[in-house]
Amino acid sequence: MLNNRFRRVLALAICALTLTGSLAACSGGDDPAKNPVSPVITTAPSGDTTTPAETEPVVITRENYPDSLPQNLRFDGETFTMMLSSDASKRDEFIAEQLTAEIVNDATLKREQAVEDRFGIQIEWLEVANSAKVTTIRNSLNAGMVDFDLVASETDHLVTLGAEGLFMNWIDAPYIDFTMPWWNPDSNMVDSLSINGQLYSITGDLSRLFVQKHFACYFNKNIMGDHPEIPDLYQMVLDGKWTIDRLTEYSQLVKEDLNGDQQMNEEDRFGFASYYATPFDNWIIAFGQNVASKDENGEIKFNLSNPKMYDLCERLTALYKGENTFIHSGGRSGTTTFFVENHALFTVGGFEWATGMRDMTNDFGIIPYPKLTEDQEGYYTGYSAAGASVFAIAELHDDKEFACAVTEALAAESYRKVTTAYFETALKEKYARDSQASQMLDIIREGVVFDFGFFYSSQLNACDNIMRSVVSEGKNNYASAVAILGRVCEKRLETLVGKYQ
Secondary structure, three states: OOOOOOOOOEOOOHHHHHHHHHHHHHHHOOOOOOOOOOOEEEEOOOOOOOOOOOOEEEEEEEEHHHOOOHHHHHHOOOOOEEEEEEEEHHHOOOOOOOOOOHHHHHHHHHHHHHHHHHHHHHHHEEEEEEEHHHHHHHHHHHOOOOOEEEEEEHHHHHHHOOOOOEEOOOHHHHOOOOHHHHHOOOOOOHHOOOOEEEEEEEEOOOOOEEEEEEEEEEEHHHHOOOOOOOOHHHHHHHHOOEHHHHHHHHHHOOOOOOOOOOOOOOOOOOEEEEEOOOHHHHHHHHHOOOOEEEEEOEEEEEEOOOHHHHHHHHHHHHHHHHOOOEOOHHHHOOOOHHHHOOEEEEEEEOHHHHHHHOOOOEEEEEOOOOEEEOOOOOEEEEOOOOOOEEEEEEEEOOOOOHHHHHHHHHHHHHHHHHHHHHHHHHHHHHHHHHHHHHHHHHHHHHOOOOOHHHHHHHOOOOOHHHHHHHHHHOOHHHHHHHHHHHHHHHHHHHHHOOOOO
């Protein structure tokens, strides 16, 4: 276990109460950038102390959003160790070696420095190959050794280890405040993902990849310009009329044999381009459905046989198997290149795809995934659980207050600095091609959903892949697939829940 820490706490008492009062006006997790509040700071004027105090409004923004940690909490001289993957994309999510004038890199380093300065600590990184992480953590903790204060890893890694009882229950964690915007409180992560009051891995703005892995729909403005019958898609979104039927309808307008060989292939132009992976799975959430969720009694139930799932399957089959759709064998990279080279009117993918479209000659737009029908309440998105990092603390950790306080501070600074740099500046101003896309990105971000079936998929027989398999195979056998695979999923769910008794 980690050595016992002698912690020097200079002041713990009144800060949390003070912040609670000033945060009440912030409506829980509402984004302050869109809903500014004006708490009042009272200051005594210099000289005459009998003069009534002056008040000065302070607007709360993302960059200065206050947390609920005690302001003078210190852990002077201590070292906070985060275990993470040594793989390049995962490593870069947390580690910045030096300031480079690249906005996201610099924000990442400033996050680390701000937390170090706040607590008087040093942050160190324990890098482990992604493929070896589960075995490394399991062997270490089962031997009674805690080599890290916080671990960041892929969802399936930590879900597996959490079910083995190796991690702390975040619901009982000191200093972790799930009402704060960096934990996406409006998305009900804790309620959606907990099992019998237990939640062993969480995510949020602390993972930059969590934000990057939100899904969006992209459209080629120049190709759309050749089809004046297609209305303003931005306005259609705002009017609540952007649906899967409209996407399919407009996709059917585009089919061009660019190379003149009388065959439609990768060298030609299509209405829609995609591939069968996580962007496909996101349609379930976009249509307001869940693979699995809690009923009114708090019991976890699969929703695979919901009548809307059959409707969803039919509409996706019409889109993905239509002659105006190109399914790219090159996965994400191939599909992105195909779109960038003006071979498709529409595609769907993560926010991070916009980075790959930076050098695209034609302009592109960004909008949410469409609704199933117009009467759907809002636009929803999931995120790629396979790509985003989730976080856990060992149950054996001997100073959870230290580990949790630093984790909360890192999450808060991520929201203030890294999310601001990536989402508000790089994505909205550097990669997006127009101001309207900024509003669309906010709509997408506000609609993020945590789905129990997606999050625990590795323990549930890949229950989130059933729809994908049925549509990709083109057999129109969703009912039989659910009947067969659903039984296996139900047994796996019973086993999983049993581990949380």
